[in-house]
Amino acid sequence: MSVLPSTRIYEGTRIPQPVPTILEVDPEKHRLEDILRVNFGPNHPSTHGVLRLVVDLDGETVAGIRAVIGYLHTGFEKNMEHKSWWKSVTYAPRIDYVSFHANELLYVLAIEKLLGIEVPRRATWTRMAMAELNRIHSHLVWLGTSALELGAISLFWYCFDDRDQILDLFEMAGGTRMHTRYVQVGGIAEDLPPDFTSEARKFCESMPKSVDEYEAILDRNAIWLERTQGVGLLSSDDALALAQSGPMLRSTGVDWDLRRDMPYLAYDEVEFDVPVYCGGDVYDRYRVHMDEMRESVRIVRQCLDRLDEMDGEPWIADDRKVVLPPRHELHTSMESLIHHFKIVTEGFRVPAGEVYVAIESPRGENGCYLVSDGGARPWRVKFRAPSFAALQATATIVQGLLIADLIAAGGSLDPVMGDADR
Amino acid sequence: MTAYASVPGVVETRESFGETTLVVDPARLVEACTALRDEHGFNFLSDIAAADYLGWGEQEVAGYIGTNAGRDIHVPGSQGLARVPPPKPKRFSVSYHLLRVNDDPARLRVQVWLDDGESVASVLPVWPAADWFEREAFDMMGIRFEGHANLMRILMPEDWEGHPLRKDYPLGGEPVRFSDED
Amino acid sequence: MAKGGTELAVRKQLPVVSGRPLAKAGLQSERVLWPDRGPGVFEREVEEIEDALLLTTVEKAVAWAQSNSMWPDTFGLACCAIEMMSIVSSRYDIARFGMERFSSSPRQADLLIVSGRVTHKMAPPLRQVYDQMLEPKWVIAMGACASSGGMFNNYTILQGVDKIVPVDIHVPGCPPRPEALMEGIVRLHEKIRGGVPPAYEIRGVAE
Numbered sequence: 001m002s003v004l005p006s007t008r009i010y011e012g013t014r015i016p017q018p019v020p021t022i023l024e025v026d027p028e029k030h031r032l033e034d035i036l037r038v039n040f041g042p043n044h045p046s047t048h049g050v051l052r053l054v055v056d057l058d059g060e061t062v063a064g065i066r067a068v069i070g071y072l073h074t075g076f077e078k079n080m081e082h083k084s085w086w087k088s089v090t091y092a093p094r095i096d097y098v099s100f101h102a103n104e105l106l107y108v109l110a111i112e113k114l115l116g117i118e119v120p121r122r123a124t125w126t127r128m129a130m131a132e133l134n135r136i137h138s139h140l141v142w143l144g145t146s147a148l149e150l151g152a153i154s155l156f157w158y159c160f161d162d163r164d165q166i167l168d169l170f171e172m173a174g175g176t177r178m179h180t181r182y183v184q185v186g187g188i189a190e191d192l193p194p195d196f197t198s199e200a201r202k203f204c205e206s207m208p209k210s211v212d213e214y215e216a217i218l219d220r221n222a223i224w225l226e227r228t229q230g231v232g233l234l235s236s237d238d239a240l241a242l243a244q245s246g247p248m249l250r251s252t253g254v255d256w257d258l259r260r261d262m263p264y265l266a267y268d269e270v271e272f273d274v275p276v277y278c279g280g281d282v283y284d285r286y287r288v289h290m291d292e293m294r295e296s297v298r299i300v301r302q303c304l305d306r307l308d309e310m311d312g313e314p315w316i317a318d319d320r321k322v323v324l325p326p327r328h329e330l331h332t333s334m335e336s337l338i339h340h341f342k343i344v345t346e347g348f349r350v351p352a353g354e355v356y357v358a359i360e361s362p363r364g365e366n367g368c369y370l371v372s373d374g375g376a377r378p379w380r381v382k383f384r385a386p387s388f389a390a391l392q393a394t395a396t397i398v399q400g401l402l403i404a405d406l407i408a409a410g411g412s413l414d415p416v417m418g419d420a421d422r
Numbered sequence: 423m424t425a426y427a428s429v430p431g432v433v434e435t436r437e438s439f440g441e442t443t444l445v446v447d448p449a450r451l452v453e454a455c456t457a458l459r460d461e462h463g464f465n466f467l468s469d470i471a472a473a474d475y476l477g478w479g480e481q482e483v484a485g486y487i488g489t490n491a492g493r494d495i496h497v498p499g500s501q502g503l504a505r506v507p508p509p510k511p512k513r514f515s516v517s518y519h520l521l522r523v524n525d526d527p528a529r530l531r532v533q534v535w536l537d538d539g540e541s542v543a544s545v546l547p548v549w550p551a552a553d554w555f556e557r558e559a560f561d562m563m564g565i566r567f568e569g570h571a572n573l574m575r576i577l578m579p580e581d582w583e584g585h586p587l588r589k590d591y592p593l594g595g596e597p598v599r600f601s602d603e604d
Numbered sequence: 605m606a607k608g609g610t611e612l613a614v615r616k617q618l619p620v621v622s623g624r625p626l627a628k629a630g631l632q633s634e635r636v637l638w639p640d641r642g643p644g645v646f647e648r649e650v651e652e653i654e655d656a657l658l659l660t661t662v663e664k665a666v667a668w669a670q671s672n673s674m675w676p677d678t679f680g681l682a683c684c685a686i687e688m689m690s691i692v693s694s695r696y697d698i699a700r701f702g703m704e705r706f707s708s709s710p711r712q713a714d715l716l717i718v719s720g721r722v723t724h725k726m727a728p729p730l731r732q733v734y735d736q737m738l739e740p741k742w743v744i745a746m747g748a749c750a751s752s753g754g755m756f757n758n759y760t761i762l763q764g765v766d767k768i769v770p771v772d773i774h775v776p777g778c779p780p781r782p783e784a785l786m787e788g789i790v791r792l793h794e795k796i797r798g799g800v801p802p803a804y805e806i807r808g809v810a811e
Contacts, residue, residue: 015550018571019553019571019572020546020550020551020553021553021554021572022572069576069577070575070576070577070578070579073577073578075586075594077562077587078586078587078591078593079593082593113439114439240465240466240523241465241549241550241551242550242551243466243467243468243549243551245466254523256523261527262527262529352507352508353438353439354438354443354473354517355439355441356441356468356469356471356517356519356529356531358468358521358529365468365521367468367469367519369469369471369473369517369519371473373478373479373507374507379473379475379478380471380473380474382469382471382472382473384468384469384471384519388554388555388558389551389554391554392550392551392553392554421577422577
């Protein structure tokens with residue numbers, strides 16, 4: 001659980017002054033007449049979404065950069081303030097749409113913290129299995145699209161094929177491929193189907209072999225190594241100062257993972273390692289992602305074993321003030337009918353207070369600051385988006401890079417614009 | 423609670439739901455944050471969240487609140503009666519969520535309270551990560567941060583008027599037609 | 605169910621919905637799932653238009669060429685973009701329809717699949733990209749957010765991308781399954797081969 005000593009990736013700090021997120025052209029290094037301002041507009045071939053980079057180029061070298069976001073600002077937080085607690089959960093997965101389960105889980109954990117409700121262990125372990133499957137899904141999308149941008153186009157098809165298998169599992173449990181809204185306040189919406197664990201086990205057998213395949217394609221590929229090693233350097237001090245988390249932070253040598261250091265769900269009951277690398281470049285971030293995929297498969301296997309033991313247990317809490325009663329009771333019990341009516345029409349109420357809950361999403365620390373006034377709707381929901389923080393590091397990591405390296409570095413930040421803009 | 427007694431500028435300390443909140447005087451915010459970063463080891467600024475409490479407590483909350491924890495038959499007024507949450511000191515709160523990334527991890531919330539039009543010092547010198555978080559708080563809530571070198575709108579278009587997440591800003595959108603009338 | 609549908613189509617056990625070439629080839633879009641139902645509203649309307657327009661052989665050939673090799677533009681915005689990427693992947697292969705060449709440059713693209721929520725800040729770039737495309741050009745509004753604003757009826761989301769660009773096909777869903785998007789694309793192809801002009805000729809383009 002220790003933090004590795006700060007590694008000497010570079011001396012001092014490279015965070016630009018006075019504004020940490022704007023790299024100004026240095027008149028000593030570049031002649032100002034040579035500078036060409038190019039707009040990597042919101043619509044561009046890189047599949048990271050609507051990120052706009054205003055880049056000052058001296059030939060092919062990046063002399064200045066400024067990231068402009070907001071092209072996908074959806075007003076989630078304002079919309080969620082106008083919906084009941086039940087309905088507002090539907091908005092959450094669409095924020096970070098690649099790791100959708102992480103967002104749902106985060107928001108529901110925050111509500112449950114305010115409520116003080118106890119979640120049955122079958123639901124906790126299911127949520128954990130889904131969260132790790134979602135982590136693999138997110139890393140596969142990252143790998144597929146990053147490799148596509150750097151020219152390793154075939155990896156796109158390999159990764160997305162595996163991703164379809166994960167989405168089949170999500171569809172089996174939650175009914176739809178993405179945005180399953182499977183997490184419910186008090187547990188999970190419905191019990192896992194009977195053959196879920198066997199199908200998931202088959203996936204767990206094939207996934208490590210797929211990761212081996214990807215590494216075989218990339219790890220000794222001279223072009224990949226040339227394009228990713230030494231590119232996009234970020235030291236551990238700068239990473240912490242810029243609030244980087246997740247693979248960005250772990251690639252700089254800081255051994256920090258919320259699942260292990262501040263555990264939530266049942267992460268303290270599973271065994272997994274946290275990959276940490278000390279190079280601070282794109283190659284190390286790639287290695288962190290690959291190793292995390294393997295560790296996630298390990299966690300999923302352990303969750304599936306425990307879920308098999310818990311077969312038949314309740315999957316949602318029993319508190320009828322918050323959770324809908326089972327439908328067969330509505331025919332016989334008056335109290336259940338009234339509870340059902342109250343929950344469906346007005347919605348349940350959450351005690352007044354404020355909480356901040358953070359989980360380790362595939363991108364880093366995803367946090368939710370939730371304020372309730374005791375009513376049927378949230379008062380204020382703020383999501384701490386890991387991509388928002390990651391994009392702040394753009395100006396620091398692109399110093400001295402060429403345009404082609406800019407693409408690699410920008411991809412390694414793993415930004416999802418829905419997350420950054422909310 | 424006494425662990426943070428040495429932090430300058432702390433007006434109040436609250437513990438709830440397992441979290442510690444230090445309410446700090448806005449004039450001494452940078453001092454407090456520097457002390458927390460240097461002496462207490464909070465090297466990671468997780469989030470800066472602004473909240474607008476206009477209209478807080480005007481809607482009474484009737485009926486059962488949430489779970490068993492909200493109902494105590496021995497506490498009068500916790501079942502079935504209208505309850506109003508305790509009022510807030512000022513209209514806006516800005517919460518700085520801090521994290522200590524080392525062998526003794528801890529979370530902390532530093533909170534300042536502001537009225538409409540009041541500004542607070544920027545913590546950019548303490549944590550460079552505050553850059554975009556403060557811009558977002560300005561964009562969404564209209565809170566000005568003194569000393570921020572680039573306080574521009576970040577999520578809304580640059581010529582947008584109004585601050586969307588304020589409670590007096592309408593949700594917007596269009597009325598939805600459901601039937602087949604023209 | 606989808607697996608059974610393709611098997612039936614492969615074995616050509618589907619009732620022939622109409623005498624049109626597309627229907628004989630088995631392309632009946634949603635009728636694949638309900639083989640005992642007759643042509644749907646869409647098929648009937650396209651047939652009526654085809655009869656009314658009386659395309660010449662040359663025009664039919666041009667329409668066949670246009671629909672068989674339509675190049676989409678990479679306009680992935682949000683969650684629907686992830687499902688759009690998955691139709692490029694090997695399971696829902698869009699290359700069968702000749703559409704695997706996603707063009708980042710709008711000048712070389714025929715089809716603009718607006719996949720995701722469009723904010724007011726993003727609307728001018730969207731319009732600019734649409735204007736840069738060369739005619740003939742088609743627009744698919746993929747998903748609920750592009751069609752109508754989706755679940756986000758608020759200050760920042762454009763309530764339907766057809767406010768700024770003329771849309772040919774709206775694909776519902778949040779996000780639409782890759783099969784749903786493919787049905788939308790297939791219907792677009794049927795419209796083109798039937799002779800229906802692109803939306804900017806029918807609806808006009810807002811300035």
